[in-house]
Amino acid sequence: MSSKQKVTFLIPVIAIAGLFGIILLTPQDEQIIARGIVHDESGPLEGAVVRQRGSSYYVLTNSDGYFELPLPENNGAQITAWIPGTFIGGGDVEGFLNPEGDMLFLHHYPVTDNSEYPFVSPTDPDNETACANCHADHTGENDSAMPFDEWQQDAHATAATNKRFLSLYNGTNLAGEAGPATLFIYEALQTANKPVAPSLGQDAVGPGYKLDYPDQSGICATCHTPILAIDTPYHADPNTAVGVAAEGISCDFCHKIQDVTLRPDGKPDPGLPGVLSVQFLRPQAGEQLFIGPLDDTPGEDIYAASQDESQFCAACHSGQFWDVPIYDSFGEWLASPYSMGDQAQTCQDCHMPHVGVTSFVQLPPDDTTILAPRDPETIFSHRMPGAADEALLESAATLTVEAKPTGDQLHVTVRVTNTGAGHHIPTDNPLRNMILLVQTVDGEGQPLTLLDGPTIPAWGGVGDPAEGYYAGQPGILYAKILADLFTDEMPTYAYWRPTRLVSDNRIAALATDQSSYTFALPADQDVTVDVQLYLRRAYIELMDLKDWDTTDMLMTQQIVRVP
The missing domain is CATH 2.60.40.1120 (Carboxypeptidase-like, regulatory domain)
Incomplete structure (x- = not known):
């Protein structure tokens, strides 16, 4: 409500x-x-x-x-x-x-943004307006329901310090070991220096933005460390973030946003990445204000409907490099049924769900203000579950499996429906991929021979399937496949380079992908068909190079026995 x-x-x-x-x-x-x-x-x-x-x-x-x-x-x-x-x-x-x-x-608030305003750390002990003072649990009885405590569990809080992000940005593994700078050659027919192939995975630590462009900072900071990037967006190195800038997308940052600049087509301007598309309202020295989604919290608070709208998320969930859209979960939502009509739902509906609490405030002991319980449908969680949240992933897709024996063959039809995500699955970072694994075994546990049907490509991992290397196994790998424009390496992990889109078989909101498989059917034996759908946070080859120990997450599974 x-x-x-x-x-x-x-x-x-x-x-x-x-x-x-x-x-x-x-x-x-x-x-x-x-x-x-x-x-x-x-x-x-x-x-x-x-x-x-x-x-x-x-x-x-x-x-x-x-x-x-x-x-x-x-x-x-x-x-x-x-x-x-x-x-x-x-x-x-x-x-x-x-x-x-x-x-x-009623007092009118200032309409001029103060660019000199120093953002407040949510845990600053010397600042009475620090969010943890009133929006954290101090009793030990409910340590996950207050907004500050939830935010600490959220990926936004670690956007600046995420080790996977920094290792890809710097060209290191998780131990901090750096690879050599990328070698470029000049070709007269090219308009730019060309990296020498194979340039990805040329050593033990894989690619890195700083290996390609050691003298540049790029635009990663405009989303990962936006406070650092506000004034110098193209010269902000995430490695240099300290203090509140190292706290990622923090409370005070979001609650100073009054709007997000969008183009007439409803999308952010790709030339204004991240924080550059954000319109702030920061107070003058000695004053304070907070922008939020409620109109009944007296004091230094301002109501803004935009805080409840998907557009609030758009600036950092749309991005492109070299005129190629790289990630666009906001644009996918905008083009989906969830952005309009009776099925309309916002990003906040799924990623800031109501969790049943009736308060988001714990006032200091000396504050006698009476806080009546609120309708829990008006309180949004700040834990913001995403690609690492098991429960959210389990609700994203639905599997249906049909297995029909015909003579000496078994015909299996699998449908994967995006029933729970308002954008494509998988979405955002193009390293993410979703693996549909179709396994059939006879009564003795031996796999059936695949006669016809799709198999998982090489980038699903060449090696032992028991270890997650699924190349050649019956199934599908869903991903947005980019190739390096100059070296043709595919899929490229260095999506900050010039790339071209090779294919995109990800599943749009409410869409269904169907695939069919034919297996040799053994005589007089029961057969088990086990279909599993996994989210993989990055291509397994890259994870091996970077030492990212990130387990595949099972989204859904269906088991059918024949006869």
């Missing part, structure tokens, strides 16, 4: 005529009416949203700034008001319960 949706009180009811039409009240609520006038320095404000803090029910002020707000009960929570352009205001409920009501003043 949106924080702006109205709710209806329970029956039996009494209908009375009010300023805003018919208001439904239970008998015991008949006398509990909060009244008042909302105004700013210029006078009364029409159209201000007024509610009791934490409630889904609200009214709007009339042309005189006046409101009458029926309360189901007096739970002691503040009466709050907000209108575009102002901080959220609030006042003690008791003041609004007398017949004359009370005045509620």
Whole structure:
């Protein structure tokens, strides 16, 4: 439920005529009416949203700034008001319960962004506005439900320090051992120096951006260390991030975003990667403000509907190099049924799901503000599950398997449907791939001979299938395959170079991929068909080179026995 949706009180009811039409009240609520006038320095404000803090029910002020707000009960929570352009205001409920009501003043917030603002670390012990002060659990009873505690478990918190990211950026393995700089040769017919093939995997640590371009920083920091990259986006080396910049995509960073710049087609401008497409509103020295998705949190808070919209995620979940789209989970969502109509869902619906909590605040002991329980549908989790979350992956795809014996052959049909993701699966980083493994064995556990049907290509790993090297096995590898434009190495792991798109068989939202297999069927034996779908975080050859010990994650599995 949106924080702006109205709710209806329970029956039996009494209908009375009010300023805003018919208001439904239970008998015991008949006398509990909060009244008042909302105004700013210029006078009364029409159209201000007024509610009791934490409630889904609200009214709007009339042309005189006046409101009458029926309360189901007096739970002691503040009466709050907000209108575009102002901080959220609030006042003690008791003041609004007398017949004359009370005045509620709204302050306008500054409209000029302060580029000199120093972002606040969520754990800064010397800053009273640090997020952990009020949005972390201090009791030890609920250490995963507060936003700060959830954020610490989220990949956004480690975007700047992720060891896999840094090893690919620097051209090292996880032990920090660096490879040699890439060798380039000049060819007169080329418009740029050409790397010598094979240039990928030429040593024990694999490729790296800094091996290709040791004197450049690239644009990785615009998403991975955005605070570092705000002022010098093309000269920000993630290795140099310290302090709050090394905390990745942190609380204060996101809650200073008032909008994201998009082109007329609804996508970010590829020439403005990451933080360059973000519109901030940072306070002046000595002041503070926080932008959020609720309109009833009085103080230094500002309501912005954009914080609940997929566009908020667009800048860092769309990207291209050398005019080739490399990752585009936002664009995939935008083109999917999930971006429109009855099936519309936002990125936040899946990646910031409601988890049933009724509060996201733990106030300091000396703060006597009364916080009424909220509708859990208005509170979004900050753990933001993604490609490493087992439960999310298990809900992303559905398998159906049909196995029909015909004479001495077994015909297997497999359908993989993207039932749970609002974008392609797999998505984002083009190193990710999804492996469909179709295994058939006889009653003695021996694999059946494949007579016809697709097999997993070489980049599924050449070697022992028991160790995850599935090349040549019945099945499909789903991935966006890029080739190096100059060396033709495929799939290329160095997607920051000029590349060309070779193929893309990933499964779009709500789409189904079907594949068929024919096996030799042994006589008079039971057969087991075991179909598994895995997400692999990167190509296995690259993981071996980099020493990335990242286990394949089973998304779904179906077992069929014949007869």
